[in-house]
Amino acid sequence: MGFRKDFLWGGATAANQYEGGWQEGGRGPANTDVMTKGSKDQARGVTYVLPDGSEHLTRGVAVKDLPKGAEFKVLEGYTYPSHEAVDFYHHYKEDIALFAELGFKTYRMSISWPRIYPTGMEEEPNEEGLKFYDDVFDELHKYKIEPMVTLHHFEVPLALTNTWGAWADRRTIGCFIRFCRTVFERYKNKVKYWLTFNEINNIYFGFLSSGIPADDMNITMQAAHHQFVASAMAVKLGREINPDFRIGCMLAASRCTVYPATCNPLDIQKAWEQAGRQYFFTDVQCRGYYPSYQLKFMERNGIHIHMEDGDEEILKEGTVDFISLSYYRSMITSATPEKGSDPLLLGAINPYLKATEWGIAIDPLGFRITLHNLYDRYQLPLMIVENGIGAADEVGEDGVVHDDYRIDFFRSHIQAMKDAVELDGVDVMGYTSWGPIDIVSAGTGEMRKRYGFIYVDKDDENGGTLKRTKKDSFLWYKKVIASNGEDLD
Numbered sequence: 195m196g197f198r199k200d201f202l203w204g205g206a207t208a209a210n211q212y213e214g215g216w217q218e219g220g221r222g223p224a225n226t227d228v229m230t231k232g233s234k235d236q237a238r239g240v241t242y243v244l245p246d247g248s249e250h251l252t253r254g255v256a257v258k259d260l261p262k263g264a265e266f267k268v269l270e271g272y273t274y275p276s277h278e279a280v281d282f283y284h285h286y287k288e289d290i291a292l293f294a295e296l297g298f299k300t301y302r303m304s305i306s307w308p309r310i311y312p313t314g315m316e317e318e319p320n321e322e323g324l325k326f327y328d329d330v331f332d333e334l335h336k337y338k339i340e341p342m343v344t345l346h347h348f349e350v351p352l353a354l355t356n357t358w359g360a361w362a363d364r365r366t367i368g369c370f371i372r373f374c375r376t377v378f379e380r381y382k383n384k385v386k387y388w389l390t391f392n393e394i395n396n397i398y399f400g401f402l403s404s405g406i407p408a409d410d411m412n413i414t415m416q417a418a419h420h421q422f423v424a425s426a427m428a429v430k431l432g433r434e435i436n437p438d439f440r441i442g443c444m445l446a447a448s449r450c451t452v453y454p455a456t457c458n459p460l461d462i463q464k465a466w467e468q469a470g471r472q473y474f475f476t477d478v479q480c481r482g483y484y485p486s487y488q489l490k491f492m493e494r495n496g497i498h499i500h501m502e503d504g505d506e507e508i509l510k511e512g513t514v515d516f517i518s519l520s521y522y523r524s525m526i527t528s529a530t531p532e533k534g535s536d537p538l539l540l541g542a543i544n545p546y547l548k549a550t551e552w553g554i555a556i557d558p559l560g561f562r563i564t565l566h567n568l569y570d571r572y573q574l575p576l577m578i579v580e581n582g583i584g585a586a587d588e589v590g591e592d593g594v595v596h597d598d599y600r601i602d603f604f605r606s607h608i609q610a611m612k613d614a615v616e617l618d619g620v621d622v623m624g625y626t627s628w629g630p631i632d633i634v635s636a637g638t639g640e641m642r643k644r645y646g647f648i649y650v651d652k653d654d655e656n657g658g659t660l661k662r663t664k665k666d667s668f669l670w671y672k673k674v675i676a677s678n679g680e681d682l683d
């Protein structure tokens with residue numbers, strides 16, 4: 195009973211939300227570097243210039259109806275949270291020592307693509323960028339922490355976005371595979387676990403997740419196809435370079451945890467359909483072909499994707515070794531629009547659940563249900579690579595954050611994961627909490643929305659000393675890891 199002996203406990207981050215050093219060591223700008231700060235009530239924007247020199251900010255990151263000749267650019271007078279983030283670039287030794295103190299077996303991180311290929315199009319990689327990750331991996335191994343690396347965590351060289359719309363264009367596959375070959379070869383003895391595309395089903399976010407400056411289903415689905423092909427090619431290539439690599443896909447599983455608002459079969463069908471819009475991504479990456487229901491859906495909705503000869507074969511040959519996933523919440527849906535049928539809207543409130551300050555439903559049982567579903571569907575090992583609660587922590591008079599709400603959240607979710615293992619027989623490889631140290635929020639760009647066991651002194655106006663302090667949850671999670679998930683008190 196209980197978790198595997200070699201269970202991979204740890205934490206997870208993404209370069210664009212953590213590293214900072216955006217112009218250091220020869221790094222080029224990314225799509226994430228032109229995204230401004232938003233808030234709970236106001237979406238982030240993206241800055242650009244027009245050929246006449248005028249400067250603009252989009253409303254929201256679903257970039258659409260852009261005037262001809264628009265070029266995304268960093269402009270004076272805006273706050274861009276990714277530029278400094280919380281400066282892992284200069285604090286990695288200190289932070290990794292804290293992860294080691296927590297007892298991490300693994301640390302999930304991403305490699306910033308434009309740190310290795312500044313525009314994405316160079317023939318040769320940037321040695322200084324490669325050296326930085328060598329140092330990070332060496333530091334992790336010093337403490338016997340196994341790195342788990344996401345190759346694409348929402349970050350694309352900005353030049354690829356400006357030149358051809360990033361993943362909307364097939365040429366991006368070639369640039370990405372060149373990047374993969376470089377890092378696979380360089381780190382083949384330092385990194386064993388790789389993830390291809392973070393939350394691939396969040397390609398629906400467009401610019402934020404994949405640097406695509408468009409909001410059009412035909413373009414999005416074509417871009418998704420390019421990512422499927424790129425992911426499968428990366429899996430094949432990785433296996434050639436080192437047969438011991440374990441390469442997984444990554445699904446935003448909250449989006450599959452869709453409950454019908456009532457027992458009306460119309461609502462049930464709606465929930466099933468919406469989950470299908472998400473599961474289809476893992477279907478392609480785990481089974482190696484598009485499922486029939488998705489092909490029919492695209493046909494019915496006039497979505498035509500162009501596949502090249504050989505694509506079907508690539509998808510078949512490049513299926514993943516395991517499934518990694520994020521889980522934050524469940525959602526509800528209804529066939530009656532006023533009850534909220536759009537899973538992206540936070541408006542549909544589940545009356546049986548409490549929510550976080552950011553309106554995220556807290557649903558540990560939904561976590562168990564989703565793990566069970568995913569394991570039934572694919573019979574592949576599951577790796578939970580994101581789970582956690584974003585909260586506006588207050589530093590107490592004693593200088594410490596007393597985050598019992600965070601401990602409650604993790605306790606209930608780790609218990610639910612344990613139930614999935616012990617009661618449903620799900621094969622879970624490991625668990626990494628999201629943002630074990632406070633980092634920039636992807637959705638809003640805020641610092642105020644904190645996930646960490648480690649507090650970082652930085653505010654939303656770019657102020658703060660960047661000093662790291664342990665919250666109450668730090669000792670709690672340390673104890674959980676030390677007991678391999680047995681002691682959740």
Ligand code: P53
Nearest residue numbers: 208392393446520584634635636637638643
């Ligand atoms: P934040 C929502 C919006 C953007 C990214 O989210 C998201 C989600 C939730 O599915 O996905 C992941 O920071 C993502 C992380 C992100 C985390 O959720 O908006 O993989 O990069 O930080 C949490 O609170």
